[in-house]
Amino acid sequence: MEVVVYPDPRLLRKTAPVAPIDDGVRANVAEMFRLMYADHGVGLAAPQVGWSVRLFVINPSGDPANKAEERVIINPVPKKKAGKVIGEEGCLSFPGIYVEVERARHVVIAWTDLEGVPHEEQWSDWPARIFQHEFDHLENVLLVHRMSTADRMQHAEALDDLRREFEEA
Numbered sequence: 001m002e003v004v005v006y007p008d009p010r011l012l013r014k015t016a017p018v019a020p021i022d023d024g025v026r027a028n029v030a031e032m033f034r035l036m037y038a039d040h041g042v043g044l045a046a047p048q049v050g051w052s053v054r055l056f057v058i059n060p061s062g063d064p065a066n067k068a069e070e071r072v073i074i075n076p077v078p079k080k081k082a083g084k085v086i087g088e089e090g091c092l093s094f095p096g097i098y099v100e101v102e103r104a105r106h107v108v109i110a111w112t113d114l115e116g117v118p119h120e121e122q123w124s125d126w127p128a129r130i131f132q133h134e135f136d137h138l139e140n141v142l143l144v145h146r147m148s149t150a151d152r153m154q155h156a157e158a159l160d161d162l163r164r165e166f167e168e169a
Contacts, residue, residue, distance in 0.1 A: 045137030
């Protein structure tokens with residue numbers, strides 16, 4: 001398993017619900033956390049590792065020692081959004097590219113955890129931003145789709161480099 005980089009078409013495959021939650025799912029989740037931390041990320045969605053299911057892992061602290069912040073989000077459903085805030089986002093599938101993205105400040109979400117337990121919570125600010133970014137991946141919305149025209153122009157060379165590296169690989 002490795003992090004898939006734009007413009008790999010696996011980033012845009014339709015995602016399927018996770019069922020059942022078995023040892024294979026648990027092994028993939030453990031590897032996703034390892035990859036996320038290796039790249040200094042705070043979230044990683046299954047499509048970013050070429051796995052087309054509705055699952056992502058997050059740790060808003062980004063600290064692998066802070067296990068209390070780790071969440072495995074399976075089959076998430078956004079229930080409510082409120083407020084707006086603009087903030088900088090990067091993406092492990094777009095290395096070195098950062099853009100300002102408008103997101104909801106607060107989200108109410110429902111999901112299932114790795115033990116099959118359902119949850120519904122309100123998240124705000126940084127955790128809400130991470131949720132929305134990773135949820136975008138499950139909906140086939142990438143960082144490039146969130147870029148303004150000015151962002152696309154500013155990052156045109158970097159995006160071209162990613163395309164060229166993908167074609168050469």
